[in-house]
Amino acid sequence: MPIPHQFIFGEVEEGQREKIQVGGGSGFIVHPDGLILTNKHVVFDPDAEYTVIAEDMTEYPAKVVSRDPINDIAVMKINAKNLPTILLGNSSKIELGQTVIAIGNALGIFSNTVSKGIVSGLSRSISAAMGGADGGVMEHLRGVIQTDVAINQGNSGGPLINLDGEAIGINTAIIFGAQNIGFSIPINWAKDDLEDIIKHGRIIKPFIGLQYVMLNEKLQKTYSLPTDYGALVVRDHVPGSIAIVPDSPADKAGVKENDIITELNGEKLAEKSDLRDMLQKFNVGEEIDLT
The missing domain is CATH 2.40.10.10 (Trypsin-like serine proteases)
Structure with missing residues (x-):
């Protein structure tokens, strides 16, 4: 059973050549040509440089092939052949x-x-x-x-x-x-x-381009909302975050921040039937109706 590789990644400060290690994580090889699975949040920074350190301390420059837009999954690649896989x-x-x-x-x-x-x-x-x-x-x-x-x-x-x-x-x-x-x-x-x-060559998932929180009875009472079910379109807590991705399908359809989406293709959105889960039933390019 192969031991998973560890990741070390760093960023180059402007005007300097020295690379500074800013974090680390884990991953494991899933293809003999160097494909590696890890978490998206481990390699979240698109400007960082990533290095994979093997069990024998060999270092490999690594690139992020794709980040799953829905799940906390990312796939990386190193230039190596005939690697042991799990x-x-x-x-x-x-x-x-x-x-x-x-x-x-x-x-x-x-x-x-x-x-x-x-x-x-x-x-x-x-x-x-x-x-x-x-x-x-x-x-x-x-x-x-x-x-x-x-x-x-x-x-x-x-x-x-x-x-x-x-x-x-x-x-x-x-x-x-x-x-x-x-x-x-x-x-x-x-x-x-x-x-x-x-x-x-990349991860493909149905995407409509909005942030939301699924409503329940507690949230309805706390914020005096008109319904206790559906997806409330709202931005994240992080400064600079947005509720609707510009030019996304949701934006083009006229969805606005603080809208509540209650149905998808006539099917009720409840806390246990999450909007994201329901979207995964459709193929990229299919049209859907939001209420």
Whole structure:
């Protein structure tokens, strides 16, 4: 079973040639020609330069091939051949209580850290700030795997492995202040992304170009909203964020900030039928009706 590679990335300050290391994360090789899976928030900065450090301390310049616009997944590439790869399992077969193993670059210091635990929950929904000095953009992660495996900062992007040595998830988030609670992206999502890259050279997902929060009864009462269901179009907490991407399908359709989208093609949007999840049922280029 190959040990996942660790990532070190840095930025060049203007007017200087010295590169400054500003962070690190984990990842794992999924193709012998150098394709690597990691988290999008590990490689969120488009201006940074990325380096992969192998188990034997060999350094490879790396580029980000594509970032998943929906999920916390990114695919990187290094120029190397005949690399050992990890087998990808089937995350739809994960069972509560099964033993899992996490490998990663804990705290950006302790490479190849291995920890063991069990699957504590399935199809969890969480919100987490991903990347950036100010906490980063808030990501709403749905359908993730909950485990009690010890996961620390720096483990992000490393594999969650079953006892057959197959990667069944990508470790992505922890809850600060809580013990024995970690979350992983199901590997089947990443397998779809890899298929897109092999076929099209990039990850392709349905996209309409808006930020939103799903409403519920509590939010309706708190903010005196006219409904307790639907998607409220609202910008993120990060300074400079926007609710509607300019020239996006949502913008062209006339969607405005603070609008509430209650139906998609006549189907009611509720907290458990998220707008993003419903969009994934459609192909890029298909027309949809928003109410």
